[in-house]
Amino acid sequence: MDIAKQLSHIPLFQGLEPQYLQTLARMAIKKFFKRGETVFAEGDPGTGFHIITTGRVKVYKTSPDGKEQILHIMSQGEPFGEVPVFTGQRFPAYADALTDTSTLFIPRDDFINLIRTEPSVALSMLSVLSQRLKGFTVLIEDLSLREVPARLAAYLLYISERNQGADDINLDISKTQLAGILGTIPETLSRILARMTKEEIIESDDKRHIRICDRTAVEELAAGQRRLA
Amino acid sequence: MDIAKQLSHIPLFQGLEPQYLQTLARMAIKKFFKRGETVFAEGDPGTGFHIITTGRVKVYKTSPDGKEQILHIMSQGEPFGEVPVFTGQRFPAYADALTDTSTLFIPRDDFINLIRTEPSVALSMLSVLSQRLKGFTVLIEDLSLREVPARLAAYLLYISERNQGADDINLDISKTQLAGILGTIPETLSRILARMTKEEIIESDDKRHIRICDRTAVEELAAGQRRLA
DNA sequence: CGTGCGCTTGACTTTTTTCAATAAAGGTGG
DNA sequence: CCACCTTTATTGAAAAAAGTCAAGCGCACG
Numbered sequence: 369m370d371i372a373k374q375l376s377h378i379p380l381f382q383g384l385e386p387q388y389l390q391t392l393a394r395m396a397i398k399k400f401f402k403r404g405e406t407v408f409a410e411g412d413p414g415t416g417f418h419i420i421t422t423g424r425v426k427v428y429k430t431s432p433d434g435k436e437q438i439l440h441i442m443s444q445g446e447p448f449g450e451v452p453v454f455t456g457q458r459f460p461a462y463a464d465a466l467t468d469t470s471t472l473f474i475p476r477d478d479f480i481n482l483i484r485t486e487p488s489v490a491l492s493m494l495s496v497l498s499q500r501l502k503g504f505t506v507l508i509e510d511l512s513l514r515e516v517p518a519r520l521a522a523y524l525l526y527i528s529e530r531n532q533g534a535d536d537i538n539l540d541i542s543k544t545q546l547a548g549i550l551g552t553i554p555e556t557l558s559r560i561l562a563r564m565t566k567e568e569i570i571e572s573d574d575k576r577h578i579r580i581c582d583r584t585a586v587e588e589l590a591a592g593q594r595r596l597a
Numbered sequence: 598m599d600i601a602k603q604l605s606h607i608p609l610f611q612g613l614e615p616q617y618l619q620t621l622a623r624m625a626i627k628k629f630f631k632r633g634e635t636v637f638a639e640g641d642p643g644t645g646f647h648i649i650t651t652g653r654v655k656v657y658k659t660s661p662d663g664k665e666q667i668l669h670i671m672s673q674g675e676p677f678g679e680v681p682v683f684t685g686q687r688f689p690a691y692a693d694a695l696t697d698t699s700t701l702f703i704p705r706d707d708f709i710n711l712i713r714t715e716p717s718v719a720l721s722m723l724s725v726l727s728q729r730l731k732g733f734t735v736l737i738e739d740l741s742l743r744e745v746p747a748r749l750a751a752y753l754l755y756i757s758e759r760n761q762g763a764d765d766i767n768l769d770i771s772k773t774q775l776a777g778i779l780g781t782i783p784e785t786l787s788r789i790l791a792r793m794t795k796e797e798i799i800e801s802d803d804k805r806h807i808r809i810c811d812r813t814a815v816e817e818l819a820a821g822q823r824r825l826a
Numbered sequence: 827c828g829t830g831c832g833c834t835t836g837a838c839t840t841t842t843t844t845c846a847a848t849a850a851a852g853g854t855g856g
Numbered sequence: 857c858c859a860c861c862t863t864t865a866t867t868g869a870a871a872a873a874a875g876t877c878a879a880g881c882g883c884a885c886g
Contacts, residue, residue, distance in 0.1 A: 431742035452727075453727075454724045455728055460730075460735070484716045484717075490712060491712060491713075494726065497683075498682075498726060500730060505668060505689045508658065511741050511780070512658070516874075542832065543832075544831095551740070552874075556874060561834095562835085592660070772865065784843075788866085788867080791866080
């Protein structure tokens, strides 16, 4: 069956026996969201979670005056919105589709029943949540203990690493959204990019492309051992 | 058996059948840490997690220049250090005993085996981790989107609520540690407490005691609808 | 071909931190 | 019980980091 096949490629369900994939496939509900559409809002009750089949979703918080802190950008194969499944409470953040997005929606009760019969699913989910906790500790550390240039530098290295250490970095998000990830605003990000460019640490010609020119300098910035003029 | 009885009072294991409590009791190892002692350091490999039987532990990150961001302060009955159990990676933060502390240490492999045979333990742990994720989203929101006075006000309300809405608040931590929780430094916290006192929103006479005088003002501060002069 | 959104830059303000000095509190050992 | 010493808290003045407001540019999209 089509859905079962899709599910079999999802890391969360790696190694799951075919019979359980079938069970999951029967409980999954296909959903579709247009670019910019809300998947869920903070405070909504959560009756299940989503797994992205195509597209991208940003999970974020906002302040009254409109500043945005992005918590995650989720891509194909990634689950999101699981927290209320296990707490029984409401969504702690917003989620919007960044592009046209298809998801499989797994209803809460069905999923919990699956866990009861198949503990390996529980272990996978525990791993996912633990990874996410680890990710949040890094974000908290960034926001609290490091300045924006260091956060940006660390982000560039992270993206570079994800691309086998390439110097050319393709942010596949707008700089406004990058600011939202780094916990700052577009103006500040723009200024810091300009300073890094002037010091020949990076080149930032094109809109969504940055090139690392002086990797050592970027690493020192990320480690807080160097500061911009 | 003594340990099984202790375990039966821990929220994580509520409703667990006696036979599994016995299993847990057999795998648990009693540990003791003196005030100020390190329980684990960031980067240490994690071979299991702790449950506090007596005492308190702070889990935190530090910056090269010594600033500290507290992630949690854990008390009796609370588990901590579980992330590496499920990610297989290293501890993402430090943990120090704030007071003399006894814990039960649950080895990773034993616990994972228990989960395989008893999924309700998995569901409890999923709930704990989800709660913690939710808590982190609040901290991230605070650090990124709110100023220190708003964070402090929200913290006071949170503690007050935890004490049945009492106006008298007993921080049972030092103000330096409170600053670490709020993501600031003692000087800044001290100044903000002084400003709030001058505006008669709180009284902050004693060392670890704060009294809410004008609850409405505190609520408005927390909501960002009011600012200090 | 315009309109709008994303991005940049400048000038200014606010918030927070840094550095330094002092005061008060708490625990320890004589 | 007191003196001492370390830790904790407070306050001032100055600096730095980041945010606000406003203006302008350019590219994309309708």
